Amino acid sequence: MAEYFDMGKYAFFVWGSYGMVAVCLLVEVLMLRRRRRTILHQLSRMIRIKERESA
Amino acid sequence: MLSVQALACERGDKKLFDNLSFEVEAGHALHVHGPNGAGKTTLLRALCGLVAPAAGRICWDGEDIHDLREDYFRKVSYFGHLNALKDELTGLENVVLGLGLAGHAVEEAAVSEMLARLGVEICQDLPVKVLSQGQKKRVALARIMLAGTPLWILDEPFTALDVHAVDVLSRMIVEHVTNGGMAVLTTHQDVGLDLSQVRHIHLGKRG
Amino acid sequence: MLSVQALACERGDKKLFDNLSFEVEAGHALHVHGPNGAGKTTLLRALCGLVAPAAGRICWDGEDIHDLREDYFRKVSYFGHLNALKDELTGLENVVLGLGLAGHAVEEAAVSEMLARLGVEICQDLPVKVLSQGQKKRVALARIMLAGTPLWILDEPFTALDVHAVDVLSRMIVEHVTNGGMAVLTTHQDVGLDLSQVRHIHLGKRG
Amino acid sequence: MGALRSILVRDLTIAMRRKADVLTVLFFFIIVVSLFPLGIGPEADTLRTIAPGVMWVAALLASMLSLGRLFYNDYMDGTLEQMLIAPQPLGLLVMGKIIAHWLLSGVPLVLITPLLGLQYDLSADALLVLVAALLLGTPILSFLGAIGAALTLGLRGGGALVSLLVLPLYIPVLVFGAGAVDATVSGLGAEAHLALLGAGLLLSLVLAPWATAAALRIAFE
Amino acid sequence: MGALRSILVRDLTIAMRRKADVLTVLFFFIIVVSLFPLGIGPEADTLRTIAPGVMWVAALLASMLSLGRLFYNDYMDGTLEQMLIAPQPLGLLVMGKIIAHWLLSGVPLVLITPLLGLQYDLSADALLVLVAALLLGTPILSFLGAIGAALTLGLRGGGALVSLLVLPLYIPVLVFGAGAVDATVSGLGAEAHLALLGAGLLLSLVLAPWATAAALRIAFE
């Protein structure tokens, strides 16, 4: 197993590539989700304020 | 004839006005009133085609100005918050070249005379850079006066002008309109425009 | 107390005024009149130390302002043709940081209140870039009002303001002066400043 | 055509009123070209190898630097909005401005190049090709740059932003321009490179004013 | 000190409001560095020789390009004249602005350099010295640049004029900075060069804010 992960001495290069791909895609997804949550948060607050005002 | 139908304008996510309709015929003037931030400047820029309205149509002699483009621009002069003067050039050169860009060839003598009428004859050979606020305004106004277009769109033309200049300018506007021209203008100052054919529009509440 | 002795200013090769002497005491205002290009802006900038006079002295409590420097600047607020606002920052941030630069710490609440008094409470969270001419002016004025300096130097503070704002501002100036402050101002508009202690200076002839 | 002429006259008059502008672009070019020997060392062989590349990069940067002037001043003082509502085709006015820009920023570089080439010990042949390539290439830089300048108009940080947009587009010009000289030096003949530059010039002459005019309209909406 | 802090906070806040500004200087640097191989050719040996010179010239140009922002915006919107009549020592305010400028334009360059060094096939040693030299040298560029920016304030063509004034002043930094790397590569050790850069930094730290303040006052007279 350990030998397999060693990738014939190319572990750094192979896992470095796959790792960076994973990190990039993951970060993109997480940032998108955070962006969406903050918008919806702000929006619902805005709507609540507006409803309170009109009431 | 300028006619506006059901015009609406937005900036950012703020609706400035909507469902605005009016007409300006030859020999008529339109005075746009409203507090700061009401959308007067936005309306005037929309009338020039510089701002795209959110809804509605602006027509010149029945055709949409966005289709007419150059044919409409030939009829309009716009005087905005910016003077459109080149700091390096003298007052005279500014007016001559400014008119040249708009496709009007004028004689220097006519420009000199107009600058004199506006009380800035001594500015004609000074670079605009060194002029005072009011002097710059007057030089910029000379361009509008000489362009010979039927429709003048003037955004607060009286700011920075002294009492005498306000008087001269308002008489020029009156003269233009009574000779069959059109004018759309805004001003916060209480200027006595001696016109019978003037319509008023009030935009927005304060804020 | 501001006192000016035999002041002369030149721009280029033009002598704008000379041998000008006057004093502004606590509880007094000075209204500088004159046609466009007379040198009002130049005079006001000289009083702030932004323009070096050709001759004469400007003193604060008897000492030349060019010797006092920071000690004098602590007493003055200048409101010029430029608003000194950062387009990117909101109205509130602009006032707070602007005052911070001038060494005055203020609470946000006080700023909000002042913006509300000036009728631009809704602008406090908008970037200044999107505001209208008049709204920008008002935000800029809020800074002067909150700085708490005794001497206000105001170059055409009323331009671009609507009728309501002109009224609010002129009452603020009156209040400042009657409370022992000083103000030097220019304006071409006919603003009713309800002050007994106001002195008038007339600069230059038209040109 | 009248529009094109009147805007050319205007821009050149203003430039003559402020000669410093023209001279500074020129001096920027000279200084950048002269900085390299200082940073790299005085070996004649190395210098001769890198000369075409350095000159072209310096020309790119000089042209790009002067893009700031192209529309910004007109934008700030309101002249540009008057142009937008002028009864003349905007594309023509833009063309006039771009030609003025090239006359003021491109031509001086081309003229000074032979002198600078001597610093780098270039042969007469190579110099001739370099000048020809610059003559064909610098107008392309002005045309492409105008698009970038129009797109970033009025945006803060515009100066740096425009370089980000424009430099990648400049790369083919750089490659063919520097390639032309290299080809001459290695005896291959520069015709192909120069022909490609000429084709690029024609293409950008036709398309860029139109794209720039569109970008300007967008900037004002 | 309060003044220094409040202006730093202000400038950084504005920059954070417009992140594009910071990033564009960085990418300008990256692009300029990447342009040279395109002009010069892909030979690794040549590239390795010219690498320090290229990086330093690019850093000079990037720093210079961002000088435009340093005072101009404040000048145009009237904030600068308010600073001049603020009851705080002008030198301190200026110092705050320069530090903000370095944080926003110098530091990012230093951080990205190792990556770019790989493109030019530089050794680890050489890279380390390059980074150290940039760390000492880029603040000098900001300090010297501020003087030039202040002197050209409000002059049309300022962007190009400032480069004319400032680039000659930058030359010693370039020579010692690039020299430090060359010395390491040839095994001589870079201490002397780095020490000189450090001395230059101290000198400019003390003198430049004062000179800049004086230049600003002159610009307003």
Added chain:
Amino acid sequence: MSINWFKYSSPASFYPLAGSMIPWFTAAAVLFGLVGLYVSFFVAPLADWQQGQSYKIMFIHVPAAWMSMFIYVVMAFWAIVGMIFKTRLSFMMGSALAPTGAIFAFLGLWTGALWGKPTWGTYWVWDARLTSQLILFFLYIGYIALASAIEDPRRADRATGLLAIVGVVNVPIIYFSVKWWSTLHQGSSINFNPAGADQRALSMTDSMFVAMLLMTFCFWCYTIAVALYRVRCEMVEREKNNDWVQDLVKSGDA
């Protein structure tokens, strides 16, 4: 069956449609990814006869490089559609792709560099394909910088659209110019021949080819899912004052 495409060009009706498509593409991306990784690591030959196990990088390098080029073309396509039909949605689709495209461009560079070290002995050479990939990355960055520098969304749409179109005209020009440049004076220290890589790609064993294809589909579905997600965020941000957004938020369907 005829679908009224223009109906879906209005944000209010596209929003729920996009919402219902996201889970499918996400699932497809995960599925293709898992199978692709399995084939890459356990089915495909353990090592290439020439490059050893470092060749495993190919399974992400090539799809990432492909995606980065493909996405730029799609962005330009949406920009042209937007300019012609004046639909806001097309512009939004275009700009929603940009960050993902930039990420793939970066990943192409990164994985390529990490592959280059073991195969060529250096992280970077100024080869035509590498250089034009770098420039493509810069084009993406320029696009994003321009988009974020413009506040008014309408202006941002049209300006970035124009830039995408100008850029896509230039990408092939850049590619061929750079290619010609580096073959003209190919450095002696570089013994990598892009044509050789092509041949090897053709002669790849089937399992290698399948793995690469699967990873490409994975990235493809990922891109679509993420772009739709981003477009939905963008819509809500832009139209937060419109009734349909507020109704959605109130009803909790957003």
